[in-house]
Amino acid sequence: MNKWFYHSGSAGDMLYALPTIIASGGGSLCTTPQFCRTVDGILKKQPCLKSIRYYLCYARFKMDDFGKEIYIEGEGPFINLDTFRNEENASYVKGNQKHIARACLDAIGVDFDLTKQWLFNIEGKTVAPIIINYTDKYHSGDQKKKLDWYVLKKYRDLVMFVGPSKGYWQLVDKMGFEPKFYLVNKKNIALSIAEIIKGSKLFIGNQSLGFAIAEGLKHPRCLDIWPERANCVPYGDNGYIILNEEIIERYLNG
Numbered sequence: 001m002n003k004w005f006y007h008s009g010s011a012g013d014m015l016y017a018l019p020t021i022i023a024s025g026g027g028s029l030c031t032t033p034q035f036c037r038t039v040d041g042i043l044k045k046q047p048c049l050k051s052i053r054y055y056l057c058y059a060r061f062k063m064d065d066f067g068k069e070i071y072i073e074g075e076g077p078f079i080n081l082d083t084f085r086n087e088e089n090a091s092y093v094k095g096n097q098k099h100i101a102r103a104c105l106d107a108i109g110v111d112f113d114l115t116k117q118w119l120f121n122i123e124g125k126t127v128a129p130i131i132i133n134y135t136d137k138y139h140s141g142d143q144k145k146k147l148d149w150y151v152l153k154k155y156r157d158l159v160m161f162v163g164p165s166k167g168y169w170q171l172v173d174k175m176g177f178e179p180k181f182y183l184v185n186k187k188n189i190a191l192s193i194a195e196i197i198k199g200s201k202l203f204i205g206n207q208s209l210g211f212a213i214a215e216g217l218k219h220p221r222c223l224d225i226w227p228e229r230a231n232c233v234p235y236g237d238n239g240y241i242i243l244n245e246e247i248i249e250r251y252l253n254g
Helices: 011-016 018-023 033-043 081-085 100-108 149-158 165-175 186-198 209-217 245-252
Strands: 004-006 027-031 049-054 069-072 078-080 130-133 159-162 180-182 202-206 221-224
Touching: 004 081, 011 018, 011 033, 011 100, 011 209, 018 100, 027 033, 033 049, 033 186, 078 081, 081 100, 130 149, 130 186, 130 209, 149 159, 149 165, 149 245, 159 186, 186 209, 202 209, 202 245, 209 221
Parallel strands: 004 027, 004 078, 027 049, 130 159, 130 202, 159 180, 202 221
Antiparallel strands: 069 078
């Protein structure tokens, strides 16, 4: 019997839910169409997903406070991947530090080794050795645990910015130079970013879709953590919450 999973988004959270889908034996995913253009391309490549369906609104769902199972009239049951947002799951709702992927696994009651890769079938596209991404929220700001973005100035000719332009100028202020900007395919945003990350030697970003992709690929990655809710600190090898020349040189010359 094909299992059905439901997830309401956001795009990055859906990628962090993939280990739960894998650990549950795979199946089909139902989500809302607002994320279709963003993640549809990358999700369709995942071997754990047999199909993806989009519904226009929550009205068709009978939900009980983010319960583990939900129903669509005439279909279902669905395993509700939104359960990790339940009030009972204080590790997520109350701002603790549990990784989103771990919170999702624990809420459904399955396990997966998060040091292992969970994003597959991505072909690399080389545009620059160092790929950076920065959004206008979920970053360290002026907190003590901030990434030393300025160290990239030495490598300015090797750096390419991908993603939304909203955070670009904030990052320029942190680095002291204007990196080249790569305009991704708007019809397949996540897949385009994933291909560029896979084709690079190092990814650096804040808590965003870009980092969710790098984490799922287990690609060399540095995270600018958000201390208020550091819920995607890297698992496994090649993941860092610091940035220095030693790390950069290791992957540029490795």
